[in-house]
Amino acid sequence: MSSRTVKQIAELNTLSIPQLEERWRKLFGTAPPAHQRRFMVKRLAYRIQELVYGGLSDEIRRRAAEIAQDAGLDDEASIPGRGGNSRRRPDLPVPGEKTARQRVLIAAP
Numbered sequence: 001m002s003s004r005t006v007k008q009i010a011e012l013n014t015l016s017i018p019q020l021e022e023r024w025r026k027l028f029g030t031a032p033p034a035h036q037r038r039f040m041v042k043r044l045a046y047r048i049q050e051l052v053y054g055g056l057s058d059e060i061r062r063r064a065a066e067i068a069q070d071a072g073l074d075d076e077a078s079i080p081g082r083g084g085n086s087r088r089r090p091d092l093p094v095p096g097e098k099t100a101r102q103r104v105l106i107a108a109p
Helices: 003-012 017-028 037-053 058-070
Strands: none
Touching (some): 003 037
């Protein structure tokens, strides 16, 4: 990785949220998402490398789309609350659900 690229990526950790949002607009040409700072830094670092070294090939993108489709996901699957139908087993608890262990005493005959 070139020293300039490394410097640009390292600098992301020192930027404020408004500065990260400005950098986002510059690199993506869109409004920044309403995500946490950590997400923005990671995604901006990826974008910087993508612009310098190239992104995923068309073949890899097609394969990823096939895998997502086979898993029952759609284009918005990475957005919480959206995406394809979940293939979660109905007998399993929902993620984040609290469970409690119960003790059952059985009297001896």
